[in-house]
Amino acid sequence: MSKKINEKIQSIIKQCESLSNDDIESLPNYKKFKVFYSKKSHKTCDIYLLCAFIFGLLAIFTTSISYIGIEHVLYYSYDRIFSINIYHEECLAPKLETLIDIFRPITSCDICQHIDHIERISNITREEFEEKYAYTNHPVIITDAMNDWLALENFNYEFFKRIYRTNSSALRGVEDNCQFFPYKNKDEFETLGDVFNMDFDRAHMIDDDYKPWYVGWSNCDYSTAYLLRQYYSRPYFLPERSESSKLDWIFMGTPGFGAHMHIDNVDLPSWQAQVRGRKQWTLRPAPECFHICKELTFIVEPGEIIILNTNVWYHKTSVVSEDEISITIGSEFD
Numbered sequence: 149m150s151k152k153i154n155e156k157i158q159s160i161i162k163q164c165e166s167l168s169n170d171d172i173e174s175l176p177n178y179k180k181f182k183v184f185y186s187k188k189s190h191k192t193c194d195i196y197l198l199c200a201f202i203f204g205l206l207a208i209f210t211t212s213i214s215y216i217g218i219e220h221v222l223y224y225s226y227d228r229i230f231s232i233n234i235y236h237e238e239c240l241a242p243k244l245e246t247l248i249d250i251f252r253p254i255t256s257c258d259i260c261q262h263i264d265h266i267e268r269i270s271n272i273t274r275e276e277f278e279e280k281y282a283y284t285n286h287p288v289i290i291t292d293a294m295n296d297w298l299a300l301e302n303f304n305y306e307f308f309k310r311i312y313r314t315n316s317s318a319l320r321g322v323e324d325n326c327q328f329f330p331y332k333n334k335d336e337f338e339t340l341g342d343v344f345n346m347d348f349d350r351a352h353m354i355d356d357d358y359k360p361w362y363v364g365w366s367n368c369d370y371s372t373a374y375l376l377r378q379y380y381s382r383p384y385f386l387p388e389r390s391e392s393s394k395l396d397w398i399f400m401g402t403p404g405f406g407a408h409m410h411i412d413n414v415d416l417p418s419w420q421a422q423v424r425g426r427k428q429w430t431l432r433p434a435p436e437c438f439h440i441c442k443e444l445t446f447i448v449e450p451g452e453i454i455i456l457n458t459n460v461w462y463h464k465t466s467v468v469s470e471d472e473i474s475i476t477i478g479s480e481f482d
């Protein structure tokens with residue numbers, strides 16, 4: 149049996165020798181093959197997890213690691229030591245979230261104790277924004293920062309499907325280098341390409357009993373970021389000297405689904421613009437502040453931008469629009 153398989157593999161390798169890398173990558177079964185062979189043995193997974201745990205313990209006692217953030221330290225060290233991307237390693241990614249949670253620094257309850265609702269504001273100056281919200285961990289919704297964005301009319305499922313079409317450099321860029329979160333759909337969407345291959349009816353919620361879906365991805369491909377930024381601009385209220393991250397995040401999905409409750413470890417606060425649909429957010433203070441801070445639930449409407457430090461507030465989302473998918477775009481700022 150194994151001799152037969154071996155012969156078959158040898159013959160496939162022989163046939164591949166005459167193809168270019170691009171030809172091989174465009175073969176329909178290439179992705180399955182790559183995913184299958186990238187799955188690691190239990191032993192290797194255990195070693196990865198053990199190292200992550202040791203890094204976590206070190207973070208508690210080493211100021212510099214806890215300052216940089218355990219997630220960044222893991223990302224760079226795993227790349228250097230094992231040549232793996234922690235977000236793409238199936239056996240590591242889900243457990244990593246729990247580890248990051250366990251080893252996160254204690255939050256000061258000053259940031260949440262006086263907040264009992266989310267304010268909606270408009271026409272704010274950069275100076276006022278900087279003083280009251282930018283770096284205070286005080287979440288807020290800004291209602292007038294997307295008025296001239298072309299994204300409001302143009303962003304929809306088909307728009308992104310065209311950008312991330314099969315074999316495009318945009319799709320390859322995201323699949324090879326950026327983060328992809330399939331949330332509850334992880335059994336069916338292995339990559340962003342799978343999202344844009346779903347049935348038309350499901351994507352557009354044509355039948356009443358369509359299967360809900362929700363995904364998020366970071367767009368770390370510069371040329372795609374450049375293209376997308378023709379449709380939106382840097383929010384006017386961000387402090388002049390603040391650098392927007394080169395990474396943009398896109399979250400998209402149908403009513404009923406969203407992101408589970410979690411806390412991030414990305415250092416910086418972020419803005420997230422609700423381009424289409426309505427999304428409910430629940431912000432929960434860190435457990436050490438439960439006795440003094442409130443959980444907040446509110447809806448972000450199309451045309452509104454939420455400012456949130458996702459590193460200090462636990463957060464979860466759920467799309468609540470009646471018959472429209474939700475699309476948001478966001479970024480970190482410093």
Ligand SMILES: O=C(O)CCC(=O)C(=O)O
Pocket residue numbers: 399406407412418420458463465476478
């Ligand atoms: O928009 C969402 O559904 C989740 C967003 C999120 O988790 C984040 O921005 O950190």
Ligand SMILES: [Fe+2]
Pocket residue numbers: 410411412458463
């Ligand atoms: Fe988050």
